[in-house]
Amino acid sequence: MDLIDKLREIVGDRISAAPSERLCYSSDASQVRGTPDYVVRPLTTGEVSAVVGLAATEGVPVTARGAGTGLAGGAVAVRGGIVLDMSGMNRIVEMDLSNLAVVVEPGVVQARLNEALKPSGFFFPPDPGSSNFCTIGGLIANNGSGMRCVKYGTTRSYVLDLEVVLADGRVVRTGSRTLKSAAGYDLTRLFIGSEGTLGIITQAVLRVAPLPKARRLVIASFEDAEAAGRAVTRTFAAGIVPSACEILDRTTIEVLRRCDPGIALPPDGDVILFEVDGTAESTAELAAEIATVCSPTARRVEIASGEDEMEEIWAARRLVGAAVSRLDPSKSRIYVGEDVGVPMKEIPALIREICSITERFGLPAMKYGHIGDGNLHVALFIDVLNVDEWTRLLAAADAIHRAAIRLGGTVSSEHGIGAARAAYMTEQLGSAAISVMRAIKRALDPKGTLNPGKLALDDGPSPGGEG
Amino acid sequence: MTGSGDSKKVTKIERKIETKITISIDPRAIELCVRCGTCRSVCPAFEILGWESRNSRGRVMVVKALGEGLAPDSNVLDSLNTCTTCGICAAKCPAGANPPEIVQKARTRLVSQGVMTEAQAGLMRKVGASGNTFGEPGDRLGWLSDPGAIKEKAESVYFVGCLDSYRYPEVAKKTFEILRRFGVTLLPDEECCGSPLIRTGSDARKLVDRNLDQIRRIGAKTVITGCAGCYSTLKKYYPLEFEVVSVPEFLAERLAELDLKRLDLTVTYHDPCHLGRHCGIYDPPRKVIKAICRLVEMKSIREDARCCGGGGGVRAGYPDLSLEIARRRLADVPPGVDAIVSCCPLCIRNLRDAGSEVEVIDLIDLVGRALEVDPDPDPSSRYESPAAERTTDESPVG
Numbered sequence: 001m002d003l004i005d006k007l008r009e010i011v012g013d014r015i016s017a018a019p020s021e022r023l024c025y026s027s028d029a030s031q032v033r034g035t036p037d038y039v040v041r042p043l044t045t046g047e048v049s050a051v052v053g054l055a056a057t058e059g060v061p062v063t064a065r066g067a068g069t070g071l072a073g074g075a076v077a078v079r080g081g082i083v084l085d086m087s088g089m090n091r092i093v094e095m096d097l098s099n100l101a102v103v104v105e106p107g108v109v110q111a112r113l114n115e116a117l118k119p120s121g122f123f124f125p126p127d128p129g130s131s132n133f134c135t136i137g138g139l140i141a142n143n144g145s146g147m148r149c150v151k152y153g154t155t156r157s158y159v160l161d162l163e164v165v166l167a168d169g170r171v172v173r174t175g176s177r178t179l180k181s182a183a184g185y186d187l188t189r190l191f192i193g194s195e196g197t198l199g200i201i202t203q204a205v206l207r208v209a210p211l212p213k214a215r216r217l218v219i220a221s222f223e224d225a226e227a228a229g230r231a232v233t234r235t236f237a238a239g240i241v242p243s244a245c246e247i248l249d250r251t252t253i254e255v256l257r258r259c260d261p262g263i264a265l266p267p268d269g270d271v272i273l274f275e276v277d278g279t280a281e282s283t284a285e286l287a288a289e290i291a292t293v294c295s296p297t298a299r300r301v302e303i304a305s306g307e308d309e310m311e312e313i314w315a316a317r318r319l320v321g322a323a324v325s326r327l328d329p330s331k332s333r334i335y336v337g338e339d340v341g342v343p344m345k346e347i348p349a350l351i352r353e354i355c356s357i358t359e360r361f362g363l364p365a366m367k368y369g370h371i372g373d374g375n376l377h378v379a380l381f382i383d384v385l386n387v388d389e390w391t392r393l394l395a396a397a398d399a400i401h402r403a404a405i406r407l408g409g410t411v412s413s414e415h416g417i418g419a420a421r422a423a424y425m426t427e428q429l430g431s432a433a434i435s436v437m438r439a440i441k442r443a444l445d446p447k448g449t450l451n452p453g454k455l456a457l458d459d460g461p462s463p464g465g466e467g
Numbered sequence: 468m469t470g471s472g473d474s475k476k477v478t479k480i481e482r483k484i485e486t487k488i489t490i491s492i493d494p495r496a497i498e499l500c501v502r503c504g505t506c507r508s509v510c511p512a513f514e515i516l517g518w519e520s521r522n523s524r525g526r527v528m529v530v531k532a533l534g535e536g537l538a539p540d541s542n543v544l545d546s547l548n549t550c551t552t553c554g555i556c557a558a559k560c561p562a563g564a565n566p567p568e569i570v571q572k573a574r575t576r577l578v579s580q581g582v583m584t585e586a587q588a589g590l591m592r593k594v595g596a597s598g599n600t601f602g603e604p605g606d607r608l609g610w611l612s613d614p615g616a617i618k619e620k621a622e623s624v625y626f627v628g629c630l631d632s633y634r635y636p637e638v639a640k641k642t643f644e645i646l647r648r649f650g651v652t653l654l655p656d657e658e659c660c661g662s663p664l665i666r667t668g669s670d671a672r673k674l675v676d677r678n679l680d681q682i683r684r685i686g687a688k689t690v691i692t693g694c695a696g697c698y699s700t701l702k703k704y705y706p707l708e709f710e711v712v713s714v715p716e717f718l719a720e721r722l723a724e725l726d727l728k729r730l731d732l733t734v735t736y737h738d739p740c741h742l743g744r745h746c747g748i749y750d751p752p753r754k755v756i757k758a759i760c761r762l763v764e765m766k767s768i769r770e771d772a773r774c775c776g777g778g779g780g781v782r783a784g785y786p787d788l789s790l791e792i793a794r795r796r797l798a799d800v801p802p803g804v805d806a807i808v809s810c811c812p813l814c815i816r817n818l819r820d821a822g823s824e825v826e827v828i829d830l831i832d833l834v835g836r837a838l839e840v841d842p843d844p845d846p847s848s849r850y851e852s853p854a855a856e857r858t859t860d861e862s863p864v865g
Contacts, residue, residue, distance in 0.1 A: 018520075020540070020543045021542055028502065029504065067507055088517055130505075132508045133505060134504070321561070322501050
């Protein structure tokens with residue numbers, strides 16, 4: 001019996017080997033490419049277990065995929081084999097709010113989970129720009145975070161327990177519903193951020209947080225990004241921890257204003273969005289304090305007029321990454337070198353380096369991101385039909401990655417390594433750390449069938465990387 | 468429903484796969500898509516079908532690959548043809564890509580080279596032979612009791628459309644009763660506006676030319692239509708020689724002259740994609756409704772409104788998918804309303820066929836009641852029952 005027939009026995013007609021289907025699953029939003037031989041859409045843990053077990057027996061690679069919104073090729077089957085599209089496993093299994101917990105399948109979309117939690121007064125804080133379409137499974141597998149992690153932390157802080165299908169098809173639970181546990185190795189955290197290389201997540205118990213009663217948004221614009229960065233440091237030094245702290249450089253502002261000319265953002269300068277949450281009184285007080293801290297060096301400081309204006313600004317901010325074409329339709333955003341992070345005090349230095357790199361390579365760029373946690377998104381955009389621009393783009397991305405490492409930072413703060421950034425793993429982490437990771441990989445996946453070609457965990461090629 | 472990679476297509480396609488297909492679509496239009504995945508959260512067909520090839524991002528990838536030699540097999544055709552062209556992906560795309568336009572161009576290129584589904588081919592034959600989307604041999608103006616209403620010259624004409632001409636003649640009659648008060652006439656030999664052919668990739672030039680010739684002979688400066696599909700087509704695919712006005716726009720501008728009575732009703736309004744997102748007509752129908760009765764909005768409205776599932780050839784080619792999309796749209800209806808009002812006969816039909824628990828009526832029907840020109844006090848009796856409609860073998864396309 002052929003593999004396709006065996007797979008069909010497990011999932012029925014939820015398998016495809018059609019060339020156009022395989023094509024549609026051959027990439028995410030990165031430049032990494034890899035065409036799977038089969039696309040399988042499981043609906044139960046049992047089906048995942050059977051498919052993964054079969055793949056191990058047959059020595060066929062298995063790559064898990066959520067919404068395919070990744071920016072590093074983590075869900076791309078660079079060695080072919082089976083892509084497991086987990087987005088159909090999208091049930092909220094249980095709302096256990098008396099334990100501050102929810103139980104979800106990996107295909108639940110982040111925003112849908114928060115819609116379900118809102119009436120009960122809770123939320124799941126990790127808030128990436130793709131929250132309307134990315135899945136919880138992908139967030140866990142990449143330790144995603146987003147705009148509110150400066151106060152609330154990353155996905156890692158909200159996972160209590162996982163159900164994982166191991167490489168041989170066995171199913172394990174990694175934790176419990178307790179808010180803390182001191183029982184042995186922290187297997188839950190081992191799987192978080194492992195990008196599907198150690199197991200396939202089929203269920204998660206998540207911790208949720210009470211929804212704040214009020215939020216306030218302070219919009220401060222500065223002469224340049226460095227001045228903006230210094231204002232952030234002073235804000236923290238004043239004892240204020242914002243619930244979000246985002247930088248939008250002037251190019252980003254221009255794009256946002258092109259998308260929505262009426263948006264309530266100042267037309268000039270580099271802007272910091274400080275959000276504070278709490279009660280009506282505490283947020284009013286904190287917003288006023290931030291305004292006081294920023295005023296001496298800011299061009300202008302404003303406080304958003306209300307919930308609607310705040311929502312409008314955040315919605316625009318979430319989608320700005322892909323919106324550069326609004327500025328020039330002949331240019332497209334290419335996600336390379338887009339997720340570097342540095343220790344907070346190095347933010348001004350990173351901004352200087354990036355300006356120098358983009359100038360050197362003659363590339364326009366937007367710079368925006370989570371300045372409150374040292375994570376800067378650099379949006380390089382080129383005419384994709386121009387070969388020379390591609391060459392300069394890849395060289396600039398490489399320089400940005402190396403600059404971040406040099407400043408004691410990381411090539412990825414929240415998007416993951418995948419295949420796109422695998423080449424930097426040793427430089428960033430050192431060969432000893434990589435050898436420990438490889439030992440863990442061998443212990444859990446001796447045949448190397450789970451998402452091969454990622455995270456520099458094996459010696460094979462990682463096609464489509466950024467270089 | 469439409470699984471990925473099933474092989475139910477006609478031999479015509481299988482033969483064509485052997486031949487080289489050329490698809491050239493502006494690469495910049497394609498490259499605007501950065502595969503961010505925003506469209507996954509809004510594509511109504513994808514929500515049901517689940518395969519990447521059934522969302523806008525996937526469809527753009529498929530079109531690009533067709534240009535690079537991908538064979539247009541049945542999965543390719545299902546990918547492209549399950550798009551209702553509702554345009555919500557384009558409205559939400561942060562990069563400004565327009566997937567429905569790309570899909571429609573790809574359909575056109577494929578059809579011009581003989582690659583199409585049986586549903587597309589059948590529609591092309593039917594419209595070609597009869598001049599209407601149903602293949603009806605009967606008189607298009609059968610609903611008109613006074614042929615003298617057709618004038619040789621007029622400033623404005625009422626473009627009825629296939630659905631109201633053949634399936635909802637009472638709506639056509641009611642609309643014209645109001646419009647003729649303002650000197651509006653009819654085309655003596657109206658044919659399908661071309662929308663079904665254009666959406667599904669066929670050549671509609673002959674239909675456009677025949678309608679255009681009549682509009683010119685009448686000397687009309689304004690063409691008024693009550694069908695969202697006709698409106699969008701007249702506006703975008705006909706030369707800019709005349710103004711195109713939708714019935715809700717026409718009525719909204721003449722509320723003072725219409726002397727509408729208030730009705731003790733609460734209704735909701737479904738935005739047709741081709742009137743709303745495609746042409747920006749959101750306020751006029753609401754203005755008319757509010758002049759008559761209470762309006763409670765649906766869960767998603769205006770540029771965010773969900774599609775009824777009827778357009779883009781989906782009703783004809785994938786009826787199960789089409790009705791499932793409509794059922795999900797019905798979930799947006801607020802509780803306690805007396806009727807769902809819309810301005811597109813295709814939307815109305817699909818929402819009824821999907822089993823709406825409240826009646827689904829045309830705006831003109833509400834207006835008719837408020838004018839008290841209707842001898843029949845029960846508006847629902849002027850329509851075929853949904854059950855009766857479902858038994859008919861028709862393939863309107865939006």
